[in-house]
Amino acid sequence: MSTEQIEQNDQTENAHADIEAGTESQGSSTDVEQLRNERDQLALQLTQAQDRLARLQAEFDNTRKREAKERQDVRDYAIQSAVEPFLGVLDNFSLALKADGDVDQLRTGVQLIVKQMDDALRGLNVQPVESVGSQFDPRIHEALGSIETLEHPDHQVLEEIRRGYKLRDKLLRPALVRIASNSAQKSE
The missing domain is CATH 1.20.5 (Single alpha-helices involved in coiled-coils or other helix-helix interfaces)
Incomplete structure (x- = not known):
């Protein structure tokens, strides 16, 4: 106090x-x-x-x-904005499963569904990673193996096993690829 x-x-x-x-x-x-x-x-x-x-x-x-x-x-x-474009794709898959058609008709239907899926992804600014024919880039590609060849330059992507995707400039998942292994270019 x-x-x-x-x-x-x-x-x-x-x-x-x-x-x-x-x-x-x-x-x-x-x-x-x-x-x-x-x-x-x-x-x-x-x-x-x-x-x-x-x-x-x-x-x-x-x-x-x-x-x-x-x-x-x-x-x-x-x-909601992300899911909405895929609801139509899901509906078309359900219709394809119920369809009674030959293999060519089913293949054509699935190709249309894949196109619809690509369009839905493009609408969300999701783009596929460029792979086949490009040089291997470890930032966007994941190599699962190599193929011995003299016809293609070393480390060129020859086969895409699973497609990779980007959201604008951000990688969502890398592309799984097989790359060329050219022994003639390595020794030079």
């Missing part, structure tokens, strides 16, 4: 003692009244500060909940 607080407590105790004893003077009466007013003002300020704090906490909580809901809405919209 500071000296001022001790003095203030002493004054308050003295004022109360004077009131109880009935020997209250005019000067101490105004001091007690002033202290009561000050106490009441401080109590009011404390109540107002507590109310402000409670309101700010509620506002913060509401903002946090609103932000979480908006984030979930954005995720749902992104998923």
Whole structure:
């Protein structure tokens, strides 16, 4: 406790003692009244500060909940936008499974479905990785093996086993390829 607080407590105790004893003077009466007013003002300020704090906490909580809901809405919209083009592809696969046709008709139907799938991916800015005929690039290709040849330059992609894809400039998955191994170029 500071000296001022001790003095203030002493004054308050003295004022109360004077009131109880009935020997209250005019000067101490105004001091007690002033202290009561000050106490009441401080109590009011404390109540107002507590109310402000409670309101700010509620506002913060509401903002946090609103932000979480908006984030979930954005995720749902992104998923909807990504899935929607593939629903038609799925429908066509179901129709192909129910179809009674010969092998050529089924092959033609599957080719149309693959084209529809490529179009859906292109609509989402997903592009296939260039493979066959290009030079092997370990950033976008994954070599599964090599083929001995003298007809093609060394490390040229000869066969694509699984297509790779990019989303704009970001690689989604590398292409699985077989590359040329030209022993004549290696010895040079």
